[in-house]
Amino acid sequence: MTPALATFHLKHLDALENAYQRVLDEHGYSGVLLYSGHARQHFGDDQTASFATYGHFLHWVPLPGIEHGWLLIRPGQPPLLHWYAPQDFWHLTPELPDEPWVERFRIESVTEPGPPRLPSGRFAVLGDVEADVATALGAECNPEALTIALDELRVRKSDYEVACLREANAQAWAGHRAAREAFDAGAAELDIQLAYLAASRQRESAVPYQNIVGVNHHAGVLHYQHYDIQPVRKRYSLLVDAGHRHHGYCADITRTWAGCDASDTFGALIDGVTRLQRRLIASLGPGQSFVALHERMHWELGHLLASQELVSCSADAAVAQGITYAFCPHGLGHLLGIQVHDVAGRRRADGTPLPPPAGYPALRLTRELVSGMVLTVEPGCYVIPMLLAPLREGAVGRDIDWDAVEALAPHGGIRIEDNVLITTEGHDDLTPAV
Structure with a gap:
């Protein structure tokens, strides 16, 4: 990221934090957990299809192609990035870039896929997530009204x-x-x-x-x-x-x-x-x-x-x-x-x-x-x-x-x-x- 783009991105994150706080307050949520998604294997095979990271996750984190990432957004707190970095000799382990935006996040590096535990409160999980995963977290899975409101935040570009x-x-x-x-x-x-x-x-x-x-x-x-x-x-x-x-x-x-x-x-x-x-x-x-x-x-x-x-x-x-x-x-x-x-x-x-x-x-x-x-x-x-x-x-x-x-x-x-x-x-x- 060029210095100019990095500066733009930090201002973009400022605006996102304010907008998410407003939307979460309006809809009565304590926070939202965004899942980056992961590639799916072909039936009966160990090869995967091409993968696209979930849009609302990318709206915050400029890392297309990242799998098994979780981003917890709570008003008034730094966003928590649950970073999947497995110990692996078959594939290159992902690394966070040396860019200013990383300092704005609280990073939890993990070696096993899976979501972080959620604190008490009303939370939603958005992305390609099974309903039973959200249920186990005590959260709502892809609630329509909240998703529509967050979609609207992507209409006007920063x-x-x-x-x-x-x-x-x-x-x-x-x-x-x-x-x-x-x-x-x-x-x-x-x-x-x-x-x-x-x-x-x-x-x-x-x-x-x-x-x-x-x-x-x-x-x-x-x-x-x-x-x-x-x-x-x-x-x-x-x-x-x-x-x-x-x-x-x-x-x-x-x-x-x-x-x-x-x-x-x-x-x-x-x-x-x-x-x-x-x-x-x-x-x-x-x-x-x-x-x-x-x-x-x-x-x-x-x-x-x-x-x-x-x-x-x-x-x-x-x-x-x-x-x-x-x-x-x-x-x-x-x-x-x-x-x-x-x-x-x-x-x-x-x-x-x-x-x-x-x-x-x-x-x-x-x-x-x-x-x-x-x-x-x-x-x-x-x-x-x-x-x-x-x-x-x-x-x-x-x-x-x-x-x-x-x-x-x-x-x-x-x-x-x-x-x-x-x-x-x-x-x-x-x-x-x-």
Whole structure:
């Protein structure tokens, strides 16, 4: 941690201590015990799946990947970190870093996993914890009201969190540049992925989500999950949706590039989606409805489809008839932080649910924007046969140029995604400029 970031982190801890005291008092708790979690073994095996540390634990302790850690928060007392450091010659024993934040915690180092004993009072245990563990401690397990209140504390990012997100974006962007260079050189999807990991300086198990590296028609699979090992004969397109973690905070960036064999229409659509995204970002600020912004994205996408003569109807008609939804079925964006799809995006500040509109079930952020939020802005345009087929069969199909759509199908699709901080005066794009 740099000295500047360490200073930000100490101020972040000050704010957390005050906020937790307020929330615990409001909900009548003497304290809360946060469990970092641990990796789970595959069935019938001694190997474990990839592991992500519990978000509320990471909100305090900047150590992603730490297992069997327990953090006890009690108002008016230093937080107690129950630190699991086993005597082990099979694996490297974890060590606490030499950083200022460690001095703010009372550390109890243990060689066996398990929670600390709790004093008398009303306590809650949060995290991936079995109910019988909480019962044995005399505590409540993941009470919903308390969890929702603590989720809300993660909506507005501190200076420390913003600095971590900015650095995560810088590291991820280095990976995106390398991925494009590999694609232009004729690399296969797996080679592009490896170039990304090398340039962004991370191992595959440490990325915040499985990187999406889609060449040609694979770019039209929204969460494409494979990496072909053979290069393609024709390079129409590359879509890379990939991030990075810095002290547990996630970048989530997507770019789409036209290959040497791409059509002129596809290149124009990339330019159009990019300009659309820049206009949406330019309008961001506190007090704005993200649902309204999502609806504006669909209207602008209708105009873009019409401008490229993919549809012959108006933008309003393209939205009303479900054409734009078929070309972009995902939401415009989501909150971002310790989790890629961060908590509290579909609730008001008081915890009241805010479900997505019926027409846009995949929208993950439905609340009004406030300063301190960090969110993604990621419009897209895809050729997805299973969504377009019903339109072809109905009356709306007359408004779509199916020959033009089919010519685009080998290109897959387009998504352009930045990570943006909402400020008191507007916004700050954390993703490096192209």
